[in-house]
Amino acid sequence: MSLSPHNADRNASVTSGRHKSVSQEPVTSVLPGGDIPYDPSREWNADEEVLAALGYKPEFKREFSLFTTFCVSFAVLGLLPSFASTLYYGMGYAGTAGMTWGWIVAMVGIQCVAMSMAELCSSMPTSGGLYYASAVLAPGGWGPLAAWLTGWSNWMVQITGAPSVNYGTAAMILAAASIRNPDYVPTDYQTFLLTTFLMIIHGFMSSMPTRWLAKTNSVGSIFNFIALVVVIILIPAGTDRVARGLTKFTPSSEVWGDIYPGTDFPAGVSVLMSFIGVIWTMSGYDSPFHLSEECSNANIASPRAIVLTSATGGIFGWFLQLVVAYTVVDIGAALDSDLGQPFAAYLMQCMPQKTVEAILSLTIIAGFFMGQGCMIAASRVTFAYARDDCFPLSKYWKKVNPITQTPVNAVWFNCIIGIALDLLVLGGPLVAGALFSIGAIAAFVAFTIPIFIKVFFTRGNFRAGPWNLGRFSLPCGTVACAFVALMVPILCLPAVTGSDLDAASMNWTCLVYGGPMLTILIWWFVDAHKWFKGPKVNVDHLMLGQGENTLEGKGDDSSENATEIPGGSKDKGALA
Template sequence: MSTTKPPNIYPDADHAPVTSVLLDGDIPYTDHEMDADERVIMALGYKQEFKREFSLWTTFCVSFAVLGLLPSFASTLYYGMGYAGTAGMVWGWIIAMVFIQCVAMSMAELCSAMPTSGGLYYAAAVLAPPGYGPFAAWITGWSNWIGQVTGAPSVDYSLSAMILAAGSIANPEYVPTNWQVFLLTTLIMIIHAVISSMPTKWIATFNSYGSTFNFIALFAVIIAIPAGTKNSPKFLPSKEVWGNITNLTDFPDGVAVLMTFVAVIWTMSGYDSPFHLSEECSNANVASPRAIVMTSGVGGLTGWFLQLVVAYTVLDIDEVMDSSLGQPWASYLLQVMPQKAAMAILALTIICGFSMGQGCMVAASRVTYAYARDDCFPLSRIWKQVNPHTQTPVNAVILNAVLGILMCLLVLAGSTAIGALFSIGAIAQFVAFAVPIAIRVFFVGNRFRRGPWHLGRYGPVIGGIGVSFVLLMVPILCLPSVKGNDLTPDLMNWTCLVYGGPMLAVIIWWVVDARKWFKGPKVNVEHAIHPEQKEDSVVEGVVVDGDNHASESAGSKSLKD
């Protein structure tokens, strides 16, 4: 057992820090020397099970690949341009990004304090008021998992649609069928599952190349479209781009602009990946939060530049939205570029989309592993196994791939049904982001023990702004584009049902059964708590009486083996 000075003792729960990175030591039993990263993860209650082969750069590469700005923009062009036209695109993106950056910075602050693969789920459990930790973790975990597990299928579906759209451009007589889209999506999912099951170092290398290509392709497209457009004049007047809201919904212009945020939110929902990869990252409580903020900041700025390029060059929005190709990005490229140039840019988008889907699969598998480690799922003992050869959670990868393929059967029900995956991903992720941030802002206050990366006194303000944005957007993301007599089943926004249904089932499961056995994150190391005085004290949300017996009180953290 390592020897350090005893932990700080606090007189009551109101003055105790409630995060569990222990600067002065909740001393874990160990039979070997530990580096700084292992001491942090051991203090959080977990054994070091992964090799720390991710750096700040490679972690950023994975999260930027998950963001996949070029393929994400191509996949969600229907929502940005299709709801409010060019003005909705350029104003919607930059306004949403200000608030999304608040969410990202608040998340990074939590990541620095608690760098575990459980991420927001662990933070919600530890930060919640006494007695509410398990329920907060339950809601956060399931919402985050639903968002994560829909990520790769939605990306791979869009990727398949783009590949087949390219086939239609090359051979105008070819018309893709829904079955062909589904089968191609399934093949891509299987390939991504194989890559995600490889050793960590291989995955990190693959994603580094993929993200580098994403960077190059993104900037190449931003330059190539204005330079190579066949239209004359090349650009629309700024007054038309910024001031002309082409409202294609039945709602007022302001609501239509808010509805375009679904494209921004879905695109920017991948910046939590460094949180989930933090147990595989060196210098995690600094590198991981930096990667979160870098991903959100760099992604937001470059994504806006891409919005501007498209907004200034598009000629006919209706033609882009209603093209027989069934893929607005491909339709737009053909409208503004010569066919060979359009095909080249579409090819770049497809390659970037493959890298993005791979990043989504990796991040989702780590989330599944973390939650299975705490027995959240049926048959968790299977999904939480780490493969002894690759040292990666191969079973969790397989589970996600199978579930993703089953979700893609929605392709057979039409574009509206499969489109629900995008809204689900946006809502599910941001609800999961907001819960622990809200607890930290409104319940924890100054008792929050910050990590080395933090927002200082501005943390609660920035977090409050981010949470308010999420509360506004949840109902907006559930709105259909039409209302009244125009609202038919094929135009319905099924997000409230497809996301709300599983979450309602999860809540019912909690009330009926799960609350009896689910106690939040389960630690898997043995701890020794050494109070400095023989009176009841509180150390990290765990009540320690004068006889050195620990009981679970504040928060939900278990100190069992």
């Protein structure tokens, strides 16, 4: 609508006041470069100004700091429980060689992905993060499709995070019970029930106010870090290999040189396949991106938290890999143990029982906090996508609870789907392993689509935020894309080939991830392309420099009143 004289006067005051046009903000926005986000009822602070310039009105309290954001991210990373849960793949596919120098190789690619993502986060600090970036940076006309694929792939990462973590935690709890009572053998049904119980507890915890969540995850992250350091020290100090007639540590020539024949593929391919453990363990560093709307100084603190999480996790994760690689006695026995949990079985090979119980206890508690952190991050992603009407019944999932000021409906929506996914546990460890494979491959696909677009297709429509890589942006992004292009097909390979390959030994990642993604792609071409236009602006904005002054957007968050602006268009999708 056209502005009245009163509105024109108001427009002048806005231009001269705190409110700046989008072209003056360090963001890459879906709004045209001359627009000024406007809300007559409030005066925005710096963080709210940045978010408004991206097209969204503030809806959360900004009670996360750099430290507390890092705490949630590190809790989601959960090095100790993540390592314990994925030891079947990390050690089982290539043995100690894959755990030692293989971890270093993988971390080069992962760190490049993390730094490239952090650069995007600084430029677009929204809960929808990766999805928003794909929409804005894609070439003209391709923004909605890029956002659609990125969003759904990222949502699959988030939705499988808490179920897979809680499955690993439940398996460790039951393995600990089996160690205490050797006559007890855990069943798949019991593992499923315990996993469901953990999911429900985390659902209640994740529905609390932001301040409570920040404090709880700070405690959880500190405990995770302390437990990790204690275990790294305790394993080499407490090993009783000598009492069992072995050397205190395995010789380095064996640790670094012997590749366990865990697959039917050549040794090099087996090492690459073992990266699933590294990738899944290190996949939580995107959490600060999704929490950026609840973080103060978000376009600096959130990217710093991403890089800090990835770097800290990479270094300490490697130390953990080393102590296990130098003390493991029999890889095959650890993988096939009746305990049903390779990490617990490994500990029983080289540690006194009381020490094993102590390490498992630390790992279980760390895993509990990790599961809760995963559910928090997932709920923010679901909220962000529902805000743009990506889901059926989005109007329910995008509601912010007026008491807690958190997306409680999104929490329980994710919780119910997560419990349904945990039914895979009833198919046994190999089938349940699809949860971990999905998390690894879906994360890489979602993380890399906007990075790939930025590196190879962006032509002047990316505005770097205050945290950026400068001249290293292009080479870092190129390495990240090359690493992902290599790993995606590797993660889909089965461990066995030929006549030995059957339903029980099949890698179900292609079906469990590829099936839903194929359905989503078909949905796009059949129907979704008609109504999904990418990020949906819900903030008022004064249209300046467009020939006439107009006001677009509405104050409420209903889909009927929000302004849809397709990502990737030359005049609407990006800044000059």
